[in-house]
Amino acid sequence: MAEQLLELHPDRFLGTTPESTAIAREIYAATRELPIISPHGHTDAAWFADNRPFSNATELLLVPDHYVLRMLYSQGFDLSSLGVESLTGDEIAAPRAAWRLFAANYHLFLGTPCRIWLDHVFHEVFGLDIVLNEDSADHYYAHIEGALQMAEYLPRAILDRFAVERIATTEGALDPLLSHQRLHREGLGERILSTFRPDDVVDPDRIDFAANVAALGELTGEDTQTWAGYLQALRSRREFFKSLGVRASDHGHPSAATADLDVATCERLLRRCLSGEATSEERELFRAQMLTEMASMSLDDGLVMQLHPGSVRNHNSYLHRTFGPDKGADIPCAIDFVNGLRPLLDRVGNDPRLTLILFTLDESTYARELAPLAGHYPCLKLGPPWWFHDSPEGMLRFRQQTTETAGFYNTVGFNDDTRALLSIPARHDLARRMDARFLADWVAQHRLTLEQASGIAIDLAYGLAKRAYGFDRGRI
């Protein structure tokens, strides 16, 4: 295979014609150097607390990235051959062999955001200038392994180099936040913060639900077998997270169902869920009620609420049994926000103290449900295109389908939502380019002035995220 140069064109993604690209270039110039606000993601706080070098290309870029794994798996490559450990203890490929397999199949990623992000990482972060393929695999592996031992590739140095002003990790309700406590003591707690994600103690479909709720009781000294004690324990954990600078909670639910039941019903539901007797409908109702409870607690403690619904987790039973969760087998499904959110909105939807940021994997809800909801309810804001839709075409669709009803100011800027630390600047850069392109089209058709577009672009890249998550204010 001939050696191909890896080049990132300075105008990439900005447009398809000279005229609109020229406008987009001007808009992008206003945002490209802005600091990064990463208010929602999945990096590991221990990386920053420990600040130790990453190991190698495979363990850094391949094994933990479910986007990459899913594509290779879809083309018939077994996860073991990619270096992913199975729960059944099968033999796995060595890191270098796994990397070679990935490299030899890198063409499969043509057209995917994965390749965009990875090429950015390779070129901008590691300074590689030939395309990854079978022939360049070993060169890549050695080059990356070498680089990772250098001080400038340590996790904290990466944050500086990328101009990350804020980055939020995500931890479960039972997490002791040890790394965050260390970061806090070292004065990094404002910059690197957690997010309160209580799915482990509010989702009765988890097999460890009852154990987690018991542990929640231990941790807080509350009787979590009662409804009042359970709620009090959750309040207590929210306070603990808040004491470490946390600004937001996050909720991953199969649907957008919410409920507003009387206390006796809640008490009974909790009991049935804890005992394992609850039906599937009751478990769904319990989760629905808990979203409303979380929203109510937000009124008091000011945590911004994020809802990520509509993913059928672990759709592939075999893969889940053999390799566990988060291996690229989560599949979106259709979702109903309009009826689902109504009980929550009836209870707290008009209270200006609440901010509830909605994400979706069902794009048919953008124009039909989400933009009309966010364009009306004071508490609702739209999160950026999520997961599969965090892509160039996906970002265009989001703006095209939400802006005319919700405007720009009912959205909250960009989230990278990633565990792939090195891809964070790639992702933010892509979002800034796509927003510049979207806005440039509107300037070209005389729908916005260039000045208006540039101002909006700055808000989309920086200001909106800062304000939505309260980073423009002091401690909440």
Add this chain to the structure above:
Amino acid sequence: MAEQLLELHPDRFLGTTPESTAIAREIYAATRELPIISPHGHTDAAWFADNRPFSNATELLLVPDHYVLRMLYSQGFDLSSLGVESLTGDEIAAPRAAWRLFAANYHLFLGTPCRIWLDHVFHEVFGLDIVLNEDSADHYYAHIEGALQMAEYLPRAILDRFAVERIATTEGALDPLLSHQRLHREGLGERILSTFRPDDVVDPDRIDFAANVAALGELTGEDTQTWAGYLQALRSRREFFKSLGVRASDHGHPSAATADLDVATCERLLRRCLSGEATSEERELFRAQMLTEMASMSLDDGLVMQLHPGSVRNHNSYLHRTFGPDKGADIPCAIDFVNGLRPLLDRVGNDPRLTLILFTLDESTYARELAPLAGHYPCLKLGPPWWFHDSPEGMLRFRQQTTETAGFYNTVGFNDDTRALLSIPARHDLARRMDARFLADWVAQHRLTLEQASGIAIDLAYGLAKRAYGFDRGRI
């Protein structure tokens, strides 16, 4: 805040490149001066009958416009502060203060069709040439107040100035059409006509349903407590509307469900709905049956039928209790036309005497359901993009997703569907520009000739609406 010039670029919305814009400009030139046919809207017939001056900017442009209210409410502004009277008698802002608040937040509307329409009204109707903002608020208010006292701003003068050839208002089945009767006597009845909207007497979810059906009986001398008498009363009201030149009926239903039940079942359903005993399912079934009945009556009396389904009205309970309906809290939901319409279509769908115009708020139905249905059934036609989708991007999506299956000739041209009289030319102009742009793209890719595109554009802007609603024929 610096004074910004308000300019409407002559090529606005026509394209993003010089080549396609040049083509669109030629197509648009063929339609821009055509008269306006407004076959479906919500202006007030009394305006035209009385022909009195409008009061001030706030009462004309802000308070009655639920598009504007919803955006401001979504950003935390209370409706009282915008001059909207509550049912609970709370104090409200004076018109000038409300206008200032609106002006100071006019940037929220960047990118929304509201701002497009309003800027058009400001610039083209009132001759204002600086952008509305905090600083120009008072200038705007005074300028508009002054203009509204001039003869050329009287409602009938507005119709002349805008070259409105036909305009339809919408009235309930019990409405005595007093204004329309006056307009009729003055020879304006052909130009300004009503639309028969019987939701008040066919929707058992309305709290005044039984009272309305009783009033329907009074008005017509029929026994509306029986199925036969109820239908006869409806026929009678349709005849009354028709006697004043009405061409169409309109139906706002939560879903597209239709039914074709036997008479005994209908009789029982009516009784249960009138007594208030009907379940939610029975009330839905009653509405479903009534759509089919209305279609059947259209076979006899020739009224064109319009169906506007799929909006969850008054989604925000608090706002509905406090401020009443139509304050921007209606939210679209997913809809099923394919199964929903089947009973009606089975009964009358192949009868060439029927025209049933379908609207949707669920764009996922454009290509999947509506275009295939309209591209097959003789009675079905597609209404233009409705409400939230009456926007530049929304209009592009409509054409992109319906044309290839339904063609252009199963659509009915543009409806402004508005109560905002002054925005009518803005809306028709925008639709003409967007159709020119859509067609220009197809000319640019050699899919249509310029001549074909211009001919189609004229039909979309004028001919199709005229024919679909029968304005090309004499009295029906």
Add this chain to the structure above:
Amino acid sequence: MAEQLLELHPDRFLGTTPESTAIAREIYAATRELPIISPHGHTDAAWFADNRPFSNATELLLVPDHYVLRMLYSQGFDLSSLGVESLTGDEIAAPRAAWRLFAANYHLFLGTPCRIWLDHVFHEVFGLDIVLNEDSADHYYAHIEGALQMAEYLPRAILDRFAVERIATTEGALDPLLSHQRLHREGLGERILSTFRPDDVVDPDRIDFAANVAALGELTGEDTQTWAGYLQALRSRREFFKSLGVRASDHGHPSAATADLDVATCERLLRRCLSGEATSEERELFRAQMLTEMASMSLDDGLVMQLHPGSVRNHNSYLHRTFGPDKGADIPCAIDFVNGLRPLLDRVGNDPRLTLILFTLDESTYARELAPLAGHYPCLKLGPPWWFHDSPEGMLRFRQQTTETAGFYNTVGFNDDTRALLSIPARHDLARRMDARFLADWVAQHRLTLEQASGIAIDLAYGLAKRAYGFDRGRI
């Protein structure tokens, strides 16, 4: 009506701007002369076996084309006036009169893929150079009638002229494949092959289901009244089809539901379906189970499985009663692949021996369900945009909404899926143009290099279909 020249611009569909059109032209140049692989369609094997001349324009191009019939019917033309025989024996228009009616209304097809294909057939296949309309109708009719008598318009000559490398017809499970047997004996069996479509013996909603299953028993010597015998009979028919070179099965189901039931339940379901006692839910469950059974059989015999779900067949009861099926009255409906396919995927979804190609009429599933599924499961591939969506805008939407998650290599190239033999090159040409245009946009925005794009285009036009259906291998 003035005579209009019929011209096919060499750059048609390639782009809307000079820059992107220039790129698309280069990409298209790499694919335009490639042979045609037509792995799924509905031509008649007897045409090729008999190799007799087609009759006339009406019987060749109008009467059998449900796309054309549906549009004309939607505008109020009775099918009898178009030369379509009714089941009730009504008088029908003579071929020439029907053709005139079609010609006079050819403007209705502006903007539809029908017109694109037909103009291509008229110009490229028949050498006509004026537009079809009322005035040119007779000229067209005579010209086409004359041409069809020429040797170069015989079915086999058409295949040569169009460079058709492979073409698959579709036959029911009971079909004796007599034409295919003749083709086989004449050495044309590799080039013209069948597809195994067992809907006639697996869909209990068909009124001839029980009779068909009995005939299946006769044909195979198996006791198809028992579950084991029924499955064995299906295996036997698959083997028979395979013996004639068949590579694939095809399944037209109302939904994407699959099931994985125990044998006793299957036995009972079969019995109830055969006896006509099965409820609607049981019939759906039977079909669901049969999809999983077909997938299991594919593991053994290697037939590629194609699923075409989500069409409500014969939506228009009157038309179905009067004219029978396939007259343009099939309407798509919403579909759930994510939950529907799960039982099948749980059983065989990770087996690399299976290829299951998914089609949809519900475009909202492209990004939400299909791309994530195909981008994960080894067995799943995405078929091209189907039926109503096999159109320029439809093809763009398919690529825009699937590529970023599924990549290019989880798709299978183009299917013409048509019974309109003469339109086959038109359809493949359009697909190649649209893919060139899609790829050119990505090249223009520096997302792909021209070299990458051209390589992908060749795969999309030729390589992927060849590989997905196993034509790159010998007999399976």
